[in-house]
Amino acid sequence: MTKQLNLKEFGLQKTDEGYENAPLFASLKAEDLGKPGAEASGMIKKAEVREFETEKKVVLTLVIAKLTKSEGGDVRSLPLNKTNLASMLNAFGEDLDAWEHKIVDLKVETTKFKGKTVPCVRIYEGA
Numbered sequence: 001m002t003k004q005l006n007l008k009e010f011g012l013q014k015t016d017e018g019y020e021n022a023p024l025f026a027s028l029k030a031e032d033l034g035k036p037g038a039e040a041s042g043m044i045k046k047a048e049v050r051e052f053e054t055e056k057k058v059v060l061t062l063v064i065a066k067l068t069k070s071e072g073g074d075v076r077s078l079p080l081n082k083t084n085l086a087s088m089l090n091a092f093g094e095d096l097d098a099w100e101h102k103i104v105d106l107k108v109e110t111t112k113f114k115g116k117t118v119p120c121v122r123i124y125e126g127a
């Protein structure tokens with residue numbers, strides 16, 4: 001009996017050209033939740049450090065109860081900026097494994113970016 005690898009576990013997918021990195025879950029954007037003031041709750045499925053071109057970031061994989069553009073739950077990734085990382089560290093500590101299965105609140109707020117006020121996602125410890 002042969003044992004088949006689950007390619008998704010290793011972040012790979014098979015294409016006509018061979019094996020390559022599989023796309024990550026779609027990133028959560030403020031507009032996915034709605035206008036400033038909109039809220040949603042979710043559960044942290046996974047928290048991990050990923051290396052990007054110029055920096056490392058903690059990235060959450062979230063199961064979100066309800067998004068405005070889809071029915072039911074949806075899985076999205078959320079790379080944490082310094083503000084959201086500090087919020088999660090204050091809530092859950094430095095052990096990323098301990099963050100799994102924690103409930104969080106997601107809120108659309110605004111921030112200044114390159115001189116403009118833009119919507120952003122803020123993450124807080126869930127009730």
